[in-house]
Amino acid sequence: MVKYSGYVEIELLVNNESCHVVIQPSDTLLSVIREKLGLTGPKMGCENGDCGACTVLIDGKPIKACLTLAVENIGKAITTVEGLLNTNVQKAFVTEGGFQCGFCTAGFVVNAYALLEAHPDASEEEKTNWLNANLCRCTGYEGIRRAVDLAQAHKKVLLQNSPKVKNGL
Ligand code: FES
Numbered sequence: 283m284v285k286y287s288g289y290v291e292i293e294l295l296v297n298n299e300s301c302h303v304v305i306q307p308s309d310t311l312l313s314v315i316r317e318k319l320g321l322t323g324p325k326m327g328c329e330n331g332d333c334g335a336c337t338v339l340i341d342g343k344p345i346k347a348c349l350t351l352a353v354e355n356i357g358k359a360i361t362t363v364e365g366l367l368n369t370n371v372q373k374a375f376v377t378e379g380g381f382q383c384g385f386c387t388a389g390f391v392v393n394a395y396a397l398l399e400a401h402p403d404a405s406e407e408e409k410t411n412w413l414n415a416n417l418c419r420c421t422g423y424e425g426i427r428r429a430v431d432l433a434q435a436h437k438k439v440l441l442q443n444s445p446k447v448k449n450g451l
């Protein structure tokens with residue numbers, strides 16, 4: 283196990299870009315993403331794992347960035363909401379108005395993206411359970427849910443039209 287002390291320079295892979303940052307070993311991934319890299323999509327809400335506003339993808343899995351240290355993520359692929367620009371999920375949130383103040387939105391977009399990548403056929407119950415990891419104080423969740431449903435419909439069309447499915451592979 284590597285031991286860190288004082289200030290250290292580390293390399294993180296964020297949104298497919300290699301980023302060198304000088305940090306303290308106790309810095310959370312969330313604080314480094316926001317304060318050192320200037321990616322302010324992930325939000326500091328509760329900072330104890332309850333609200334999901336800080337959610338990012340680590341090697342494709344949704345992780346609350348307030349609960350993991352930056353040094354724990356060296357060598358992993360980190361994706362923030364900025365890296366999901368123009369994806370079907372991000373566009374669906376715009377189309378369906380899946381936000382009001384927007385504080386929770388990055389977390390929802392990232393978590394919904396992970397859901398549809400892992401489970402494109404997710405049932406209503408599975409979507410509800412998965413998205414329980416995120417809290418919204420404004421929307422009543424209806425626009426958010428419509429956005430996820432729309433993104434799921436787009437995802438299914440994409441999958442049906444993929445060469446593998448068309449060729450029965
Ligand atoms: S800020 Fe990370 S879960 Fe709330």
Ligand code: FES
Binds near residue numbers: 384386
């Ligand atoms: S849109 Fe305001 S907290 Fe969700």
